[in-house]
Amino acid sequence: xxRKPRLVRLGTLVVVVVCALAVGGLVIHRTVSxxxxxxPVTTDEASRLALSRLNLYQASPVTVALTAAEGGGVxxxxxxxxxxxxxxxxxxxxxxxxxxxxxxxxxxxDTGGLGLAPEPAGVDGTPWEQAEHVPRSGWSxxxxxxxxxxSGLQLTVQLGADRPDNPLLLAQSGAxxxxxDRIDGRGYDRFAGPRAxxxxxxxxxxxxxxxxxxxxxxxxxxxxxxGLGTPTAVEFTGRxxxxxxxxxxxxxx
Numbered sequence: 173x174x175r176k177p178r179l180v181r182l183g184t185l186v187v188v189v190v191c192a193l194a195v196g197g198l199v200i201h202r203t204v205s206x207x208x209x210x211x212p213v214t215t216d217e218a219s220r221l222a223l224s225r226l227n228l229y230q231a232s233p234v235t236v237a238l239t240a241a242e243g244g245g246v247x248x249x250x251x252x253x254x255x256x257x258x259x260x261x262x263x264x265x266x267x268x269x270x271x272x273x274x275x276x277x278x279x280x281x282d283t284g285g286l287g288l289a290p291e292p293a294g295v296d297g298t299p300w301e302q303a304e305h306v307p308r309s310g311w312s313x314x315x316x317x318x319x320x321x322x323s324g325l326q327l328t329v330q331l332g333a334d335r336p337d338n339p340l341l342l343a344q345s346g347a348x349x350x351x352x353d354r355i356d357g358r359g360y361d362r363f364a365g366p367r368a369x370x371x372x373x374x375x376x377x378x379x380x381x382x383x384x385x386x387x388x389x390x391x392x393x394x395x396x397x398x399g400l401g402t403p404t405a406v407e408f409t410g411r412x413x414x415x416x417x418x419x420x421x422x423x424x425x
Contacts, residue, residue, distance in 0.1 A: 212343065221384055232411075261281050264291070278291055
């Protein structure tokens with residue numbers, strides 16, 4: 173692969189990743205609403221946002237699709253599965269862009285780093301099943317960097333939580349309602365997440381944007397990185413209860 177296929181809980185966990193990021197968010201399938209301007213979240217909205225990470229944890233393993241723009245028109249897409257009980261993910265990456273040959277392979281990641289490997293020849297199945305057939309020596313491991321893919325992978329693996337966030341703290345920390353959208357025919361409220369801990373009240377909007385439905389189900393998260401026009405996007409596309417994520421096969425020793 174030619175390029176490095178690179179969370180406040182909502183209130184405290186994601187702050188480690190987002191404190192160095194700029195403000196923003198990607199909106200797709202925007203729908204007309206009775207409200208035309210962003211505003212602070214209501215009590216109900218804060219409760220649903222607070223519940224979204226627990227719902228994600230309880231649904232895992234969940235299938236995900238992550239898209240990160242690396243600059244120069246190069247885009248990396250990861251389609252895989254994340255188990256929030258073990259905080260591990262596995263999938264397949266594809267790199268495309270002008271003037272480059274498409275590249276692809278297997279990718280596995282956890283809270284500490286990631287590993288890359290070619291897809292094993294003659295092995296069928298999902299990427300996480302194929303990963304079981306790659307010997308330890310076949311992985312190229314590395315720790316995380318500040319590149320868009322790495323930031324997105326860190327975000328993805330840390331979004332689920334085994335208990336809900338505090339809705340009062342979310343509201344007090346600057347979470348805001350931004351609008352309503354439809355994704356695959358279902359309605360979602362779009363929220364700016366709480367600001368990083370210690371930020372001044374006028375310190376700007378969070379770089380994280382969440383799409384949450386009426387049941388507190390998280391469908392999409394985008395993260396705006398400083399200096400990039402296109403945010404990194406994570407889509408939660410379903411549940412795969414039978415998925416088994418490999419146990420850190422990229423670690424050495």
